[in-house]
Amino acid sequence: MSRLHGTLDAQQPLLQPYRMGDVQLANRIVMAPLTRSRATNPDLAPTSLHARYYAQRAAAGLIISEGTWISRDAVGWHDVPGLFTDTQVQAWAEVTDAVHDAGGVIFAQLWHTGSTSHPDFFDGTPPPAPSAVNPGLSSPTAAGSKPTVTPRAMTRTDIRTTIGDYAAAAANAHRAGFDGVQLQAGFSYLIGQFLNPRTNRRTDAYGGSIQNRTRFLFDVLDAVAEHVDIGRVGVKTGPAWAERGEFVSTADTLATSEYVTERLNDYPLAHWLLMGAMADLTGLPLAQLQHDGMFHHFRPLYRGTLIANVGMTRDRGNALISQRLADLVAFGEPYIANPDLPARFALGAPLTKSERALHYTPDAHGYTDYPPFTPQSEPQADTVTETASAD
Numbered sequence: 001m002s003r004l005h006g007t008l009d010a011q012q013p014l015l016q017p018y019r020m021g022d023v024q025l026a027n028r029i030v031m032a033p034l035t036r037s038r039a040t041n042p043d044l045a046p047t048s049l050h051a052r053y054y055a056q057r058a059a060a061g062l063i064i065s066e067g068t069w070i071s072r073d074a075v076g077w078h079d080v081p082g083l084f085t086d087t088q089v090q091a092w093a094e095v096t097d098a099v100h101d102a103g104g105v106i107f108a109q110l111w112h113t114g115s116t117s118h119p120d121f122f123d124g125t126p127p128p129a130p131s132a133v134n135p136g137l138s139s140p141t142a143a144g145s146k147p148t149v150t151p152r153a154m155t156r157t158d159i160r161t162t163i164g165d166y167a168a169a170a171a172n173a174h175r176a177g178f179d180g181v182q183l184q185a186g187f188s189y190l191i192g193q194f195l196n197p198r199t200n201r202r203t204d205a206y207g208g209s210i211q212n213r214t215r216f217l218f219d220v221l222d223a224v225a226e227h228v229d230i231g232r233v234g235v236k237t238g239p240a241w242a243e244r245g246e247f248v249s250t251a252d253t254l255a256t257s258e259y260v261t262e263r264l265n266d267y268p269l270a271h272w273l274l275m276g277a278m279a280d281l282t283g284l285p286l287a288q289l290q291h292d293g294m295f296h297h298f299r300p301l302y303r304g305t306l307i308a309n310v311g312m313t314r315d316r317g318n319a320l321i322s323q324r325l326a327d328l329v330a331f332g333e334p335y336i337a338n339p340d341l342p343a344r345f346a347l348g349a350p351l352t353k354s355e356r357a358l359h360y361t362p363d364a365h366g367y368t369d370y371p372p373f374t375p376q377s378e379p380q381a382d383t384v385t386e387t388a389s390a391d
């Protein structure tokens with residue numbers, strides 16, 4: 001290696017290949033799903049800009065796409081693409097082709113916002129949710145962030161239809177050339193609303209006990225597995241989120257997550273992406289899950305491929321894999337401004353900070369114009385080396 005590039009550390013755990021379910025990955029670095037609001041067209045279809053953006057990031061072992069709508073009813077964030085029309089499927093095929101041509105692997109994240117959507121997305125009618133409970137959050141509409149409202153409680157027919165929508169979107173993802181799908185089953189979104197007893201007040205088979213509140217997730221998984229090999233299906237969930245609105249943890253939260261984890265073992269999934277804590281959990285029911293406590297707690301409970309996420313760095317990611325607390329490590333924010341993250345980790349090169357104001361803006365600026373690392377962009381050539389392995 002040249003002096004300017006620092007010392008290459010290709011032996012670090014993050015850069016080792018990995019067999020994830022049915023899919024071979026070149027390294028253990030995952031691009032976490034990132035909504036970027038660039039589908040600024042009435043079809044809610046990705047464009048050539050999306051293809052360029054994802055192809056730039058194809059050196060990741062695995063890319064998880066931004067959340068994509070499973071149906072018209074799922075919409076709840078401005079300018080996010082869907083996977084429920086032929087136009088969208090054809091447009092995504094150009095994205096997956098671009099990623100494959102660049103040597104990458106890409107899963108589609110399947111998303112339904114439920115009560116965190118807003119009537120603005122539905123000509124004034126309230127969005128669907130497990131129960132008529134306002135989650136007390138905000139919804140990013142085209143006209144800015146608006147407070148959520150009381151949603152309409154889904155009927156049993158709505159539930160059946162929505163499960164079918166997940167399955168159809170998974171089939172569409174397959175047709176569009178995605179290597180697999182990931183269910184967004186965490187945060188404050190639809191599946192998370194079913195899991196949470198504060199937002200799920202149903203008295204039928206989908207509410208009440210932990211078994212009932214988790215039924216929707218497993219019905220969705222079963223339906224998706226009819227269209228996509230289960231070894232190509234991942235799930236993103238976890239007990240902790242931002243501790244906001246109706247999504248504050250209670251004594252029930254950990255028990256629900258532990259039950260979900262045990263049941264996920266019944267499915268030979270591609271992966272489980274476990275979110276680390278996003279809020280300070282000190283003094284809260286989940287305090288023991290702070291920082292790596294999350295992975296210490298759940299790793300022994302899950303037998304499949306575990307992806308650790310939230311606040312990861314190169315060193316923390318390498319340590320988690322070395323300690324067998326994670327198999328893969330997902331990076332969200334760092335992937336916005338560092339399209340060549342594996343190369344930067346190999347070199348111990350500095351990371352570029354992303355511009356938050358450009359996360360959800362409509363064009364290429366702040367999206368496809370973050371350059372890869374070059375020695376010229378390196379402020380001090382002698383400080384980039386973090387490892388001391390031989391040249």
Ligand SMILES: Cc1cc2nc3c(=O)[nH]c(=O)nc-3n(C[C@H](O)[C@H](O)[C@H](O)COP(=O)(O)O)c2cc1C
Nearest residue numbers: 032033034035066067184310311312331332333359
């Ligand atoms: C701009 C932005 C958009 C995001 N969009 C999504 C999304 O569409 N789906 C999802 O599951 N998580 C989404 N997330 C969360 C990330 O996938 C990730 O879980 C989170 O940022 C924590 O990882 P990090 O600390 O490496 O950023 C988003 C995060 C950011 C910063």
